[in-house]
Amino acid sequence: MPELPEVEVTRLSFADRIAGSRILSVTLGKPLRWPLGCSTAELLGQQVIGVRRRGKYLLLDLERGLLLLHLGMSGSLGFAASLPPAGPHDHFELLTSHGSLRLNDPRRFGAVVFAPNEDSPIACKLLGRLGMEPLSAGFDLLVFQRGLKARRGQIKQVLLAGDLVVGVGNIYACEALFQAGIRPTVRAARLSSSRVAKLHAAVREVLSKAVQMGGSTLRDFSNAHGDAGHFQLEAMVYGRAGQSCKVCGGPIKSIRQGQRSSFFCHTCQRN
DNA sequence: CCATATACCTGGCAGC
DNA sequence: TGCTGCCAGGTATATG
Numbered sequence: 001m002p003e004l005p006e007v008e009v010t011r012l013s014f015a016d017r018i019a020g021s022r023i024l025s026v027t028l029g030k031p032l033r034w035p036l037g038c039s040t041a042e043l044l045g046q047q048v049i050g051v052r053r054r055g056k057y058l059l060l061d062l063e064r065g066l067l068l069l070h071l072g073m074s075g076s077l078g079f080a081a082s083l084p085p086a087g088p089h090d091h092f093e094l095l096t097s098h099g100s101l102r103l104n105d106p107r108r109f110g111a112v113v114f115a116p117n118e119d120s121p122i123a124c125k126l127l128g129r130l131g132m133e134p135l136s137a138g139f140d141l142l143v144f145q146r147g148l149k150a151r152r153g154q155i156k157q158v159l160l161a162g163d164l165v166v167g168v169g170n171i172y173a174c175e176a177l178f179q180a181g182i183r184p185t186v187r188a189a190r191l192s193s194s195r196v197a198k199l200h201a202a203v204r205e206v207l208s209k210a211v212q213m214g215g216s217t218l219r220d221f222s223n224a225h226g227d228a229g230h231f232q233l234e235a236m237v238y239g240r241a242g243q244s245c246k247v248c249g250g251p252i253k254s255i256r257q258g259q260r261s262s263f264f265c266h267t268c269q270r271n
Numbered sequence: 272c273c274a275t276a277t278a279c280c281t282g283g284c285a286g287c
Numbered sequence: 288t289g290c291t292g293c294c295a296g297g298t299a300t301a302t303g
Binding site: 002003006033034056070071072073074075107109110125126160161162169170171172216218219221260261 | 294295296297298299
């Protein structure tokens with residue numbers, strides 16, 4: 001579930017409330033993708049300064065160091081003064097003076113990793129190859145254009161790779177390509193500059209609209225308040241194989257690209 | 272260096 | 288009802 005919009009919506013739903021709190025206890029469940037990388041004692045008593053986002057990572061700034069949180073495929077966070085008893089899929093919990101922050105992640109592709117600072121090896125390993133932030137002013141059209149020109153792969157795969165632009169996952173790659181009228185199988189390097197400009201705008205528009213709609217809830221995503229998102233109702237192509245295109249009425253196609261499903265309209269998305 | 276395949280893990284669903 | 292196989296929002300790592 002968690003692409004950039006879901007991660008940002010999650011951040012917005014608890015950042016203000018947790019900021020300034022102090023960590024009172026740490027509870028670990030089953031192993032996640034990587035080990036925490038520090039003792040729980042190292043976290044106790046530390047103040048939570050704030051919550052930032054980089055790509056699909058949340059960065060919990062502490063007095064000394066930071067926690068990198070990733071929601072993987074099935075993760076979600078909850079934050080409340082008091083949470084229900086922990087279930088079998090709750091694998092990390094910070095009890096703070098402002099409330100409890102809990103990660104629920106059935107598939108456990110997510111992670112919570114401590115880094116002493118942003119230049120530490122572990123932080124560089126996880127964040128170092130990330131591309132431009134699509135919703136920031138730093139999402140430069142010319143850099144995007146040059147980056148695409150240098151790629152031999154298909155545009156959908158290049159978007160998903162995350163080393164040119166971050167945060168675009170399977171749902172929003174499909175949606176942005178539809179909005180830009182670009183077929184997901186086109187070689188990135190073959191896109192004209194006007195189509196690249198269209199795609200650049202489409203990525204921004206689709207992601208920011210999704211943030212406004214609270215993200216997409218396909219199965220069980222919710223923000224840290226427990227609210228579901230609604231963007232999935234706006235989807236033009238994702239998950240709509242065989243249904244009719246909302247623009248031209250033609251059938252939405254589904255294909256496989258790099259072991260993942262892509263959805264597109266053969267008529268509205270040409271070359 | 273680049274592009275593609277694999278692995279990680281659980282649960283929901285279609286089909287038999 | 289219960290079994291099997293396939294599919295799912297991500298991405299580091301291995302392989303070619």
